[in-house]
Amino acid sequence: MRPLFSGDGITKTPNQPTECKITGDVHKSGCRRQVMDSMLEAAIWFWIPLCMIPLGMWLSISGISKKPGLILSLIGFFLVLISAWTVPSSDSSAAGHLLLSILAPSLLLAYGIHGMVFGGNVPVGKLDSTARWSGAIAVAISIIILCLMHWYNFTPLWRDGQINPYWIVFWPTFLLFSTALCSTAAIALAGFGDNRGSEAMKLALLSVLMLGIAISAMLFDGYLTTADEFREYLWLASADIFGTFVGAGSAIGAFALVIWSYEKSLPAPGNSPPPSDDEIKHVVALANTHIGGEEE
């Protein structure tokens, strides 16, 4: 059930010697070549496209090359999505397969949220008021599809009809994080907002709904996963969320420290010399061209 990662080479069970070691020196070179080939395939069809996504976004956002950057990101994303077919031997391709599996409910969710937000009272980009209802239905359907992926036969299958190992990583993380964020948003609206009780209640209800889905998954077996497995992965998802935040926070802290120490090492800027006569004359001439005119 746990994602067994063989480093994009030969699949093996944990704490077992690799296939190359078992076969001995006779087939060593052939085995090495096979491992190298699978590594190269994984690099070309998964890892390089994965690196292309942030690189393209960086090029696009920085303004160095907006359109090519965007195209680079999209090509990279597309190649990652189809990596289960382009490089089926790679364990990493399970992540691409999962992203492809959840693409439809994710797009539906984004469409629904867009309709719900811009169907309301917004100063710009206002949609028809029916967009709120269609958006709410789209969001509900996307959550139902995700639930069906756990409890019905929509579960993403990867190799040999086995469940995608990253589905059981994604699902508890999504449920935990959404219930925590909705709960925080509800308290923030009620506490910081002015007369926002009804809005806070809606968010609290959504948080309770996500919590209810998580509790149901803890109690009832999924289509291909058991409740025990879900409960185990719930702990791992909690560890993942906290770990990710602590790690990202530490990186931001290191970044701030680097900038601060550099700025601190800079000498204080000296006073600039007073303007020369020529500079004063130039400024006065400029000012004279802008002063005057008829009174309104």
Place this chain on the structure above:
Amino acid sequence: MREPTASWKLLILAALLPILILITIDIAIGGGSHPESFKRFGNAILTSYVVMGILLLGNLFFYADSRHRPFSPLVGMIVAIAFGVAISYILVSNDDLLLEANSGVRAQMLSNIVHLLVSGTAMLLAALLAVGTTFAAITGRKRRVLFEEEE
């Protein structure tokens, strides 16, 4: 306008409470201990530190543009990332400390990156749902007339 009644402590509690409820339920129904989650926690910290560090390194180029391209912050950030990579390598290769069900150090490190991709996507999608619903709730209220002149 009334005084805000929420505080950062309350918000953190609101974020933690649902997770604590789920974990309490798991313990109550005999979940037992999960030593693997400590490994996962350690791997998540180190991976997100390194990946976030690399993203911030890209951000340093914007900073460098406004400071006549100094070299020292760039080197400082590369050292900080290298430190994270070195710590990851040492801890993963140290017997059974951070190595999960993977075949070796390289496999574990690649697995960590893929794991971060999946859990990051889950968190991003959850954030889209929560933030989007918050804005939908805010914009859903009928427009109030604050001043008579508005009508």
